[in-house]
Amino acid sequence: MRQLAMLALAGFREALRNRVTVVVAVFAAVSIALTSVVMDLTVLSLDRVVTDFGLGVMSLLLISLAIFMSVAMLNREMERRTVFLIVSRPISRSSFILARFLGIMVTLTVLLAAMSAVYALQMILFDVPTPNSVPAAIGGIWCQLLLVCSMGVFFSSMSGQLTSAVAVVGLYLAGQWTADLHVIALKLGPITGAIARAGYYVLPNFARMDFKPQAAAGQDVSGLEFLNGLGASVGWSLLFLVGATLMLRRRDFK
Amino acid sequence: MSSSAVECEGLSKTYRVGFLGRKVQALKPIDFVVHPGEVFGLIGPNGAGKSTTIKLLLNLVLPTSGKARLFGRDVNEPSSRESLGYVPEAPVPYEHLSGEEYLFLQASLAGLGGAASKQEVARVLERVEMKRHAALRIRQYSKGMTQRVMLAGALIGHPKLVVLDEPTSGLDPLGRRLVRDLILELRHEGTAVLFCTHIMSDVEMLCDRVALLIGGAIHKCGKVSELVSDTRTHEVVVDNATREQVLALVQVDDALRIEVVAQRVMLHVGETRLQDVLRQLLNGGLTVSRIQPERIPLEETFMAALRTSNQHGGDLE
Numbered sequence A: 001m002r003q004l005a006m007l008a009l010a011g012f013r014e015a016l017r018n019r020v021t022v023v024v025a026v027f028a029a030v031s032i033a034l035t036s037v038v039m040d041l042t043v044l045s046l047d048r049v050v051t052d053f054g055l056g057v058m059s060l061l062l063i064s065l066a067i068f069m070s071v072a073m074l075n076r077e078m079e080r081r082t083v084f085l086i087v088s089r090p091i092s093r094s095s096f097i098l099a100r101f102l103g104i105m106v107t108l109t110v111l112l113a114a115m116s117a118v119y120a121l122q123m124i125l126f127d128v129p130t131p132n133s134v135p136a137a138i139g140g141i142w143c144q145l146l147l148v149c150s151m152g153v154f155f156s157s158m159s160g161q162l163t164s165a166v167a168v169v170g171l172y173l174a175g176q177w178t179a180d181l182h183v184i185a186l187k188l189g190p191i192t193g194a195i196a197r198a199g200y201y202v203l204p205n206f207a208r209m210d211f212k213p214q215a216a217a218g219q220d221v222s223g224l225e226f227l228n229g230l231g232a233s234v235g236w237s238l239l240f241l242v243g244a245t246l247m248l249r250r251r252d253f254k
Numbered sequence B: 001m002s003s004s005a006v007e008c009e010g011l012s013k014t015y016r017v018g019f020l021g022r023k024v025q026a027l028k029p030i031d032f033v034v035h036p037g038e039v040f041g042l043i044g045p046n047g048a049g050k051s052t053t054i055k056l057l058l059n060l061v062l063p064t065s066g067k068a069r070l071f072g073r074d075v076n077e078p079s080s081r082e083s084l085g086y087v088p089e090a091p092v093p094y095e096h097l098s099g100e101e102y103l104f105l106q107a108s109l110a111g112l113g114g115a116a117s118k119q120e121v122a123r124v125l126e127r128v129e130m131k132r133h134a135a136l137r138i139r140q141y142s143k144g145m146t147q148r149v150m151l152a153g154a155l156i157g158h159p160k161l162v163v164l165d166e167p168t169s170g171l172d173p174l175g176r177r178l179v180r181d182l183i184l185e186l187r188h189e190g191t192a193v194l195f196c197t198h199i200m201s202d203v204e205m206l207c208d209r210v211a212l213l214i215g216g217a218i219h220k221c222g223k224v225s226e227l228v229s230d231t232r233t234h235e236v237v238v239d240n241a242t243r244e245q246v247l248a249l250v251q252v253d254d255a256l257r258i259e260v261v262a263q264r265v266m267l268h269v270g271e272t273r274l275q276d277v278l279r280q281l282l283n284g285g286l287t288v289s290r291i292q293p294e295r296i297p298l299e300e301t302f303m304a305a306l307r308t309s310n311q312h313g314g315d316l317e
């Protein structure tokens, strides 16, 4: 347990040394610059644009980073053979991958917190009232990060970086529209309809964890709605992590 | 419960390579045992399967057949590695860490914490003479410095088994000496050491027993003295003499050859005749300026084994 924590923290430290923190600066720069531009252009529902935009940029940056980090982690360790130095200690492969996953999540969580602080500052700066559902939207981003990371780790446990990245991006994009699949299924033929419906049940539904629209519209997010998203995220992540463990157990480190 | 430090039975490995999963047989089923406190050498030509054997013992690669145990525990149990230190071949450590930070990470992975880990890290840094560079990032280390820190990592927590894959590669003469001393010291402390190398003199100097791997099979295994053929020859150099002067004193046969280079006569003398020949030369009034063993005997055995076996490692099946 102690070893797991140490290893996770080592991952966090590595990320810091590799200067992932620049994404926070990027976020601050992009979001403040563009918001200023937008403020000059639009008069219409300005608050909504500022709220939506900040959350959107935050989510885009962090999801990309999550995909990048999770997909590269295992492959890099294998390629550089640093994995030998960890796995030759009394540590199971499952603990190794779990610790690395936690390391990425710690990093992303810290970055999300930092970005949220920048975001809050920005809301004050531009004098925009913060809707009640903004914390839920940020929590939702965290849920999506958790899911994306576990998917990245899962796919990279059985294939290369590029394949894994494509798979995760694909699932992420599909996950935005899974709700629509159900609707589409009704309009399709029996076979294609069945496939679409299967997709609806099988694909992780990212939209369930996305509370940005509510935040932008100033609507509230109920506790139940949020728990629903959190539950889906945690459930799917566990599934992907167990899958990754099973794959890794049968793989040679060479 | 077995008491061997390392034990493998019918351990073999066939890698699958490429898209089609073609098979490469890296290791045929092998058996060997390393006793606690023993220094065991794995030798063999490039591609013989030495590193593969070591990776199998650490469960880094999974065996195609057979079983391996460390201290009686199957290698697929993480607890089998509780008292183990390992330095891989040409290791690439986490370069963003300093040497000291790397060792602290290793100490924590080995289950040490707080004061104990501090003490251990200081001890092993001192041991490999890297205290001065401890705070430098590994990225900025030279190859030999990296190797030293890796060795230090393997010493953390006084393991009962240390596995080293070509520990002296990349080290200067002082570094080699350090590794040799280190291995002897470990042995003195009762730690078993399993290492592979291409340097025969190291093997002869350090190992209790050796296994000679050729083409993924154990060609010979035993005490160094058993593996060494006793047909050792010496080169005896006589300065300022002619062939005729020498021939007048000693008789040429299977155990003695003569060569003349410039003003020197060189005799290649078998172990059995050495003392007699020396006496004859000296009594005959000649000056012997140098005597040295020709080729290290183990190397001779190694070469002979290579010549007789036409096997190569890693054949595609």
Ligand SMILES: Nc1ncnc2c1ncn2[C@@H]1O[C@H](COP(=O)(O)OP(=O)(O)OP(=O)(O)O)[C@@H](O)[C@H]1O
Pocket (backbone or CB within 6 Å): A254, B015, B016, B017, B024, B025, B026, B027, B044, B045, B046, B047, B048, B049, B050, B051, B052, B053, B089, B313, B314, B315
């Ligand atoms: N990951 C791998 N995939 C496919 N074949 C491999 C792999 N690793 C090793 N081999 C093959 O297995 C054989 C044994 O390799 P191994 O690395 O064990 O040799 P070695 O004895 O350590 O050699 P060296 O002295 O050069 O380090 C070689 O023929 C090699 O081609």
Ligand SMILES: [Mg+2]
Pocket (backbone or CB within 6 Å): B050, B051, B052, B089, B165
């Ligand atoms: Mg090797």
